[in-house]
Amino acid sequence: MSNYNGYLLKFGDTIMPNKYFLEYSSTPNQRMESDAQTDQLGALHRTTLPHHRTSIKFSTHILSLDEKIKFQNIINNAITNSLQRKVSVTYWNDETNSYKSGSFYIPDIEFQVIDANATNIEYNPITVELIEY
Numbered sequence: 161m162s163n164y165n166g167y168l169l170k171f172g173d174t175i176m177p178n179k180y181f182l183e184y185s186s187t188p189n190q191r192m193e194s195d196a197q198t199d200q201l202g203a204l205h206r207t208t209l210p211h212h213r214t215s216i217k218f219s220t221h222i223l224s225l226d227e228k229i230k231f232q233n234i235i236n237n238a239i240t241n242s243l244q245r246k247v248s249v250t251y252w253n254d255e256t257n258s259y260k261s262g263s264f265y266i267p268d269i270e271f272q273v274i275d276a277n278a279t280n281i282e283y284n285p286i287t288v289e290l291i292e293y
Contacts (some may be wrong), residue, residue, distance in 0.1 A: 162257070163203075163257060163259065164252065164257075165259070167252070168181065168218075168251065169216070169249060169252075169271055170249065170250040170251075171234050171238035171247060171248070171249055171264075172238030172247075172248050173235060173238075174234050174238065176231075176234050176235075179218055180220050180221070180231055181206070181218050181219070181220070182218075182219045183218060183285075184217075184218040184219075185216070185217050186217075186251065186252075186253075186254060187214065188214045188255040188256070188260075189213075189253065189256070194248040194275060203226065208227055213291070214260070214262065214290075215251065215289065215290065215291050216249075216264075216290040216293065217287065217289045218246075218288055219285040219286070220283075220285050220286045220288075221285060222280075222282060222283065222284060222285060223282070223283045223285075224281070224283075225280055225281040225282075225283075228271075228281075228283055228286070231283065231286075232290045233286075235247060235266070235288070240263065243267055244248075244265055245266045246264070246265050246293070247263070247264050247265070247266060247290070248261070248262075248263060248264075248291070249261065249264050249290060250261050251264075262291045262292045262293070264290040264291055264292050264293065265290075265293065266288060266289065266290060266291075267289050267291070269288055270286075270287070271283055272288060
């Protein structure tokens with residue numbers, strides 16, 4: 161039986177509607193090492209840390225100004241440190257096939273305008289990256 165509850169990301173307590181995703185990819189539970197050495201026989205010896213990091217990258221479809229603002233509000237309402245752009249996220253972990261929560265930072269986001277007129281702005285797909293602390 162699946163643990164999937166119909167969403168990929170939740171920012172704070174708010175689900176990011178799947179309708180925003182044009183593309184979505186994740187690299188869950190990335191192992192980190194405090195030390196990795198190759199011995200004289202060529203064997204790798206790793207000291208792997210118990211904390212794993214997940215990275216997530218997604219792009220939206222083309223958004224109007226109002227859609228972009230709603231999308232941003234979902235993310236901004238979950239920010240726990242605005243200086244670091246640190247955000248609380250629950251995500252679908254494809255390695256464990258379950259949900260996991262963590263703190264992530266969001267690198268700078270580029271906004272590309274397709275069209276601007278007197279009443280609206282249209283944006284090319286917006287790519288957001290989440291990198292777990």
